[in-house]
Amino acid sequence: MSSIPVIAIDGPTASGKGTVAQRVAARLGYHYLDSGALYRLAALSALRGGASLADETAVAIQARAMTVRFAGERIFLGEDEVSNAIRAEEVGNSASRIAALPAVRQALYDLQLGFRQAPGLVADGRDMATVIFPDAALKVFLTASVEARAQRRYKQLIEKGFSASMADLLKDLAERDARDTNRAVAPLRPAEGAHLLDTSDMTADQAVDQVLNWYAGRAS
Numbered sequence: 334m335s336s337i338p339v340i341a342i343d344g345p346t347a348s349g350k351g352t353v354a355q356r357v358a359a360r361l362g363y364h365y366l367d368s369g370a371l372y373r374l375a376a377l378s379a380l381r382g383g384a385s386l387a388d389e390t391a392v393a394i395q396a397r398a399m400t401v402r403f404a405g406e407r408i409f410l411g412e413d414e415v416s417n418a419i420r421a422e423e424v425g426n427s428a429s430r431i432a433a434l435p436a437v438r439q440a441l442y443d444l445q446l447g448f449r450q451a452p453g454l455v456a457d458g459r460d461m462a463t464v465i466f467p468d469a470a471l472k473v474f475l476t477a478s479v480e481a482r483a484q485r486r487y488k489q490l491i492e493k494g495f496s497a498s499m500a501d502l503l504k505d506l507a508e509r510d511a512r513d514t515n516r517a518v519a520p521l522r523p524a525e526g527a528h529l530l531d532t533s534d535m536t537a538d539q540a541v542d543q544v545l546n547w548y549a550g551r552a553s
């Protein structure tokens with residue numbers, strides 16, 4: 334088991350965990366793993382490679398073969414910068430579909446462990462605390478109301494130049510929640526011992542402070 338500390342931040346779609354996790358990582362000088370981006374990259378890779386999203390073996394092969402590179406905020410798939418392309422709702426939905434396939438999750442397992450580097454890692458996703466880093470020093474389950482999450486996602490999409498409709502987003506979030514929560518492998522749920530944080534009425538910085546307080550006060 335590694336002695337490099339991990340802070341695992343899991344939660345449903347658009348709960349704000351990406352923003353919070355990134356800021357916690359910056360404050361501590363830790364590395365950051367956006368595991369959802371890996372599922373989005375695998376989905377994009379499958380879509381571009383012409384694999385049917387229902388073909389578990391083909392999608393897993395694509396996922397293993399992809400070369401990904403994170404450079405600050407920029408994300409590359411092979412030579413292509415895909416930082417914005419992977420944020421499209423279509424890619425998010427496809428990611429949530431292929432994330433239900435055990436072979437795909439397995440294909441991304443070692444890649445995720447590789448992000449655990451000194452002095453520490455903040456990892457965000459759905460199963461960081463339950464499956465990938467069960468020995469995390471701190472486990473946080475971040476939630477927010479569906480309305481707050483739809484509003485955050487709306488703002489995020491518009492800022493990135495995508496068009497978006499609130500009605501579609503609300504429907505989409507509910508579908509994504511159901512799929513992530515009800516799947517057989519690595520379903521979205523709080524890990525044992527996780528701190529629950531409802532951020533519906535919190536700013537991102539307030540959530541960051543809470544996580545840092547828990548981390549500073551953790552039993553070691």
Ligand code: CDP
Nearest residue numbers: 346347368369370372428429432458459460
């Ligand atoms: O941005 P959003 O929260 O909607 O999603 P994301 O974190 O970018 O992840 C995209 C999809 O990948 C999610 O809907 C999940 O189905 C899946 N995922 C997962 O299964 N396990 C993870 N550790 C991270 C993401």
